[in-house]
Amino acid sequence: MASLNPHFCDRTEDSDQLFRLKAVILGDGTTGKTSLARRFSHSTYGVKYEQTIGIDFFLQQFELSDNTHVTLHVWDIGGQSIGGSMLQTYLQGSDIVLLVYDVTNYNTFANIKDWLSEVKKAFGGNTKAEGYPIVALVANKTDLDYKANIPKEKHLKFAHENSLESCRISAKTNDNVEYCFKWLSSLALHMTPSKYDREEWKGVVKAVLIQEPMVLDRPIVSTEGQRSSVACSLQ
Numbered sequence: 737m738a739s740l741n742p743h744f745c746d747r748t749e750d751s752d753q754l755f756r757l758k759a760v761i762l763g764d765g766t767t768g769k770t771s772l773a774r775r776f777s778h779s780t781y782g783v784k785y786e787q788t789i790g791i792d793f794f795l796q797q798f799e800l801s802d803n804t805h806v807t808l809h810v811w812d813i814g815g816q817s818i819g820g821s822m823l824q825t826y827l828q829g830s831d832i833v834l835l836v837y838d839v840t841n842y843n844t845f846a847n848i849k850d851w852l853s854e855v856k857k858a859f860g861g862n863t864k865a866e867g868y869p870i871v872a873l874v875a876n877k878t879d880l881d882y883k884a885n886i887p888k889e890k891h892l893k894f895a896h897e898n899s900l901e902s903c904r905i906s907a908k909t910n911d912n913v914e915y916c917f918k919w920l921s922s923l924a925l926h927m928t929p930s931k932y933d934r935e936e937w938k939g940v941v942k943a944v945l946i947q948e949p950m951v952l953d954r955p956i957v958s959t960e961g962q963r964s965s966v967a968c969s970l971q
């Protein structure tokens with residue numbers, strides 16, 4: 737029942753329910769935490785790297801399903817914060833923690849265990865305790881999968897062994913970003929999204945039409961004289 741849910745914060749005139757959640761993004765520097773937060777909150781992306789010193793805040797409101805709305809407060813923590821006393825404070829009251837690594841940088845994956853230790857420490861080491869957040873292992877920069885050096889199996893094994901949720905995203909192309917945040921929000925609210933909702937969150941993958949291949953200086957045609965299928969490549 738919504739009224740018993742600690743995240744419930746308002747009911748609008750037309751009986752819609754509004755929930756408030758806090759998501760904290762952790763991970764090594766340059767793994768794409770700010771890019772992820774910015775992509776989800778502002779639908780923008782920039783290639784220029786600007787180091788986050790301390791913390792940055794983002795906000796996004798969205799509809800999770802009919803009549804259920806979420807205000808998500810996203811705390812983007814600078815990659816240099818590990819081991820600092822403030823990190824423990826930042827983690828207090830979080831509903832969702834995203835542990836982000838860069839698929840092209842093995843060290844950032846190897847260091848996830850240290851970030852996870854920080855999360856456990858902040859919640860007294862008991863991952864089953866009430867108030868322990870939904871924690872997800874997030875592989876970013878999957879647009880660079882062709883030069884990734886962390887096998888997907890390794891990602892899944894680590895997630896499974898540590899009872900983490902799992903997302904593979906690209907802040908650059910927006911692949912799975914909405915899905916990841918909405919899926920984790922659903923879990924934090926103990927909701928089961930419908931298949932239809934989940935498909936919708938996955939959105940449309942950007943496809944680019946490439947030039948129709950030419951054979952002997954003319955387009956490929958089928959024997960009936962119809963044009964054959966057009967080739968597409970995913971960016």
Ligand SMILES: Nc1nc2c(ncn2[C@@H]2O[C@H](COP(=O)(O)OP(=O)(O)OP(=O)(O)O)[C@@H](O)[C@H]2O)c(=O)[nH]1
Nearest residue numbers: 765766767768769770771783787788815877907908
């Ligand atoms: N190819 C690719 N590059 C990305 C992606 N996400 C982020 N980047 C780039 O990686 C660099 C670092 O991104 P940031 O979002 O600033 O990284 P951060 O984790 O917030 O870094 P700190 O502030 O040091 O903690 C930037 O140049 C981004 O453009 C992605 O999905 N794909």
